[in-house]
Amino acid sequence: MYDRLQRYYAHAISDNHLHDANRLSLHLSENRELILDKTKLTEEEIVLLKTLFDGKEIQLVPEDSQDRLIYEWLIDEKQIDIGEIEKIISTPVRFIHLHINGELPEREEFAEAVQGLFPSAKTLLWKTIKEAVIIQQINSEFDEDLSVQSIIDTITADFFVKVSLYIGSPILACADIFERYEWETTLFSNVIKSFPRKSFFIEQDITNYFLLHNLPPSSLQMMNKMIKPVMNDKTLLESVKTYLECNMNASLAAKKLYMHRNTLQYRVDKFIEKTSIDIKQFPNAVAVYLMLVSFES
Template structure:
């Protein structure tokens, strides 16, 4: 059976890197499943396959009644009353989207650990076996200075999975949650596949990555030729990137890089000399920063 399906739907076969909204997971047996791209199937084919097989996209809910309501509302897109939503979500909040590289055997333990690492987390729902959502309330327990890298290192060492995050923007009103969730879910799914080596995205930078995702590879390669003279100098590029992220403040950048200000200034001048791009000028700084983001990590 599975061989015939794979042969018949060869053009539509995909994997778990496919965004969940485009994914049709058919469970053939306890051991076997096939993931198909809905965009390559007709509505009639999708409905028929769901009828014939155990479509697995909505089988990942775990949690209490509060989490169940959130899962039905956001993930399954079912009608939920405003009263029920108000009873389980108190704004302001922010959404934290996460993705793991493979199934976690101890999913419940992973969920508890994840919520413990993000203070004021009120709910965690799984969108699929490898994707989930945390609703973090912005209250007195909220900590905006979290070390995401430390959280990723902890989860990786404890559960032996690769984890990525998208830390969303604050949402002040309940009426904005559903629309914001859909947009953040869409942009995260697009960007994480284009930048698989980046461990996390934040609200301030994901839009730039989304724009980069939309640039054809051929055009991006041509643009990057502007910094070709220094493309192999990772230390120099890392220093320049920090300088740009510190709003062209050499003293602050040097402090964060644990080096003398004169050393940082020398590297900035070296970049300008070799590329002929004066990154002390704001328009040039923006262009170079976007280029550096496109070749992350550096």
């Protein structure tokens, strides 16, 4: 049924960035959802589709007046005086971007739960039915040592959906918020297409994923040939990747991998011997790290 409706209403399928007033969400029996643009349908079609498929007009615009103003500024891109924004948002803040894969009927409960998992979260805004952004204040309640993977596991267990997160960089001035929001949104929307299995991204690594996303497949294949001698040794590659993520600090990497430092050092030396790439040198380490990240796509 989904495929037939998709073909028949191909002219009206939404890109998920419609304003609330123009969005029609059809809930189908096979637990799938189809979003249509009501401006491209007749009144008769809208009534019929609502009747047959439990059509709902999902409300994304917040009811709270302050949240609505931020929504109109960031998501609807309306011209709002920065002085009005400064009355609502106290910097420094950061964005936490969410992408949801799965059906989410309990939207309000989800928003409340997610905000509770991130201390000092000011508000959650729905960009589309699958995408949201949290504005988190960096204040006395802020916890920098949160386990992001634990948060994702909790959300998955409670709401039966797969969630991808991107935790952005601190923003020190309100004047920089809009530009940072647009940049981080662009980064996140691109990398989750190429790396759907990765559950979260942080400010330190997402640029690498973005660069890889924009490389042609032929370039990636050429890069990966350099580590062909060890490509099938997953344990070795995991150890080397962790070593590089720990800034080539063998003691820290060994601790994260729950192994003796000498064992890790042996694996690093083994990688160098088999590939002839000295990853103890920073330029080589950067190149190899990008190759290892590309395997996740």
